[in-house]
Amino acid sequence: MQPVSAIQAQPYAGISPDETIEAAVRKLSHENVACLLVEKDGQLVGVFSDRDILNKAALEYDHVKDQPIWQVMNADPVFVYDTDSAAAALSVMAVSGFRHVPVLNLEKKLVGIVSPQRVCRFLREHSQE
């Protein structure tokens, strides 16, 4: 199987860890995406997704909306390198259960994000097995 770099990873929606939850919610809605990559100086420091909103903000929004997202984001997201096999991204989705997989290069710089839709497009284009 080809490397992760053969799967579309851009565009992606990024945000600073110091932005508020309210700003992140609005950005997710405006960009119409389910997941923001939290980045600082080009490095991935976390992921903030619709699931974080459901679990940590929906019922207590007035109390938490002004908090910075670093307090509630997933600060230890599962990622892949762009040189990994594309099967690694599929493995994160199918085995670990994360639909959105951040992609880093070997210098640990953020490259983008891979989604199920992008994986399926990749498979349709590259897999005639």
Added chain:
Amino acid sequence: MGLHAKMSTEPVSRLKLRPALRVNPTSTLREAIEVMREGQLGCVIVADSKDRPAGIFTEAMLRNLMASGTPPLAEPVSSHMAESFAWVKETDSIETVLDGMEEKNVRFVVVVNKSGKIAGLTGQKGLMEYVAEHFPGEVMVQRLGTEPYPQQREGA
């Protein structure tokens, strides 16, 4: 047989369907959110008295509501659900689910039985699990977790 050929011939029931979380049309938004949290699932199906799907409420819809302010937790979920949603019959081909995902980025697909009652839920995650089964030798040997590959050889 290739992956896409299999998808066009195998039925949706071949996917590992997930149990569908249900609420009533009169349930509040708060109750729907609590059900989603407890079930750790990104949607609830609003079911009628005959267990047929009347609508769906997803965490993406919740996020869009919150983009306008505090969600109206006391309002009925039926006021905020989508009455138009993706659904398939158990006997439809898996390719139907794939097409919905590729063309409209559908995340959840409600699966109904021949009586039109809710049989389960599938979508992006179910499809990824199915695709992964097609490549077991490659998918199941991958590094998982948040630590990179060891930079130095272990052992002697």
